[in-house]
Amino acid sequence: MLTMRDTHTAFDTCHPAVPATYFAATILIAIFAMQPVCVGISLAGALVFSLAARGWRRTLGGLRWQLPMVALVAVANPLFSASGSTLVAQLGPMAIYQESIAYGACAGALLVAVVLWFEDAACVLTQDRLLQLGARVLPTVTLVTSMAAQLVPQLMQRSQTVRAATLATTAAAPEGSRDRGVRVADQLMSWSMEDSIERSDAMRARGWGATDRRSCYLPDSFRNSDAFALAGIVLLAAVSAFLVYAACSQWHFYPTMPRLVAWWGYAPHAVLAFLPTALDLGQRLRWGRVA
Known part of the structure; x- marks a missing residue:
């Protein structure tokens, strides 16, 4: 982003x-x-x-x-x-x-x-x-920063989606129920863990960590x-x-x-x-x- x-x-x-x-x-x-x-x-x-x-x-x-x-x-x-x-x-x-x-x-x-x-x-x-400044000096920190900048807005958007779906299924979580927040957090946690496994597999398939020095694109x-x-x-x-x-x-x-x-x-x-x-x-x- x-x-x-x-x-x-x-x-x-x-x-x-x-x-x-x-x-x-x-x-x-x-x-x-x-x-x-x-x-x-x-x-x-x-x-x-x-x-x-x-x-x-x-x-x-x-x-x-x-x-x-x-x-x-x-x-x-x-x-x-x-x-x-x-x-x-x-x-x-x-x-x-x-x-x-x-x-x-x-x-x-x-x-x-x-x-x-x-x-x-x-x-x-x-x-x-x-x-770009830290791409070669601190590749891991740069990767974590870029992924956090991308995933935090995505997590907030997903929380709204899960909350809207939870509000629509009133039988599973009635209005005013204390379990609604727990259900939203549980769904977000499951979604994030599944997404993290997919991202790690994709990074490994693209050769991340295969060499000590990684090339990068510098505009x-x-x-x-x-x-x-x-x-x-x-x-x-x-x-x-x-x-x-x-x-x-x-x-x-x-x-x-x-x-x-x-x-x-x-x-x-x-x-x-x-x-x-x-x-x-x-x-x-x-x-x-x-x-």
């Missing part, structure tokens, strides 16, 4: 290893970059790419619960962590400090940024591309352009990670927050975060299909 998309991105013409490396590096940097400017860059980059790749309807649909989560974390953190030096309000014995509010807002924005990056990665790295070949793109992403991510580490090591929320200043070290992180959106817009302008 393949994941279908309505939009295309610049990563569609690359080998799956390129977007997989990019999103792995971007998500790891976003998780550990607990600094206001770095969090803002990660959030903005994930948001604009989500608008380009997933569309504004799906992006806004996700923001309906993501933005309240930021507000909830920002409000809840001062109530549980009364730390800081700038008093904002005094609610009885409870003191609310500006630093606690800033830490909660930054943590909430970081969580939303990571969620958006995962959603963007799921849009680009569809199921067939993920299976995307790893070209020289993919190697250059992969090397560029790794280099950019390494520079960004080093500079983000330097920025985070000089920042602290408690007891007082230092003043944020303009610094050139944020530029590589911004380039990394906005790189897929820039490539996607450039591709759309090239082919004359600006959204």
Whole structure:
């Protein structure tokens, strides 16, 4: 079962290893970059790419619960962590400090940024591309994943069929009978065990497990352009990670927050975060299909 998309991105013409490396590096940097400017860059980059790749309807649909989560974390953190030096309000014995509010807002924005990056990665790295990445490295895991993705929807569809048949035979299981659920589970178990035996026989007949190394069909070949793109992403991510580490090591929320200043070290992180959106817009302008 393949994941279908309505939009295309610049990563569609690359080998799956390129977007997989990019999103792995971007998500790891976003998780550990607990600094206001770095969090803002990660959030903005994930948001604009989500608008380009997933569309504004799906992006806004996700923001309906993501933005309240930021507000909830920002409000809840001062109530549980009364730390800081700038008093904002005094609610009885409870003191609310500006630093606690800033830490909660930054943590909430970081969580939303990571969620958006995962959603963007799921849009680009569809199921067939993920299976292609692990076809030779992890053949058994790839097989189990592909079969689970196929058999779980099939099992749900069969459960509806068995339930409908059970509802039609009221004499075997009257309305409101507790045995109806047991009968449905029993039929599904029998059906699944019979199907598993047939699948194992079919796989054995096709030579699965006959050799240590199994060949596989790879729709995307790893070209020289993919190697250059992969090397560029790794280099950019390494520079960004080093500079983000330097920025985070000089920042602290408690007891007082230092003043944020303009610094050139944020530029590589911004380039990394906005790189897929820039490539996607450039591709759309090239082919004359600006959204």
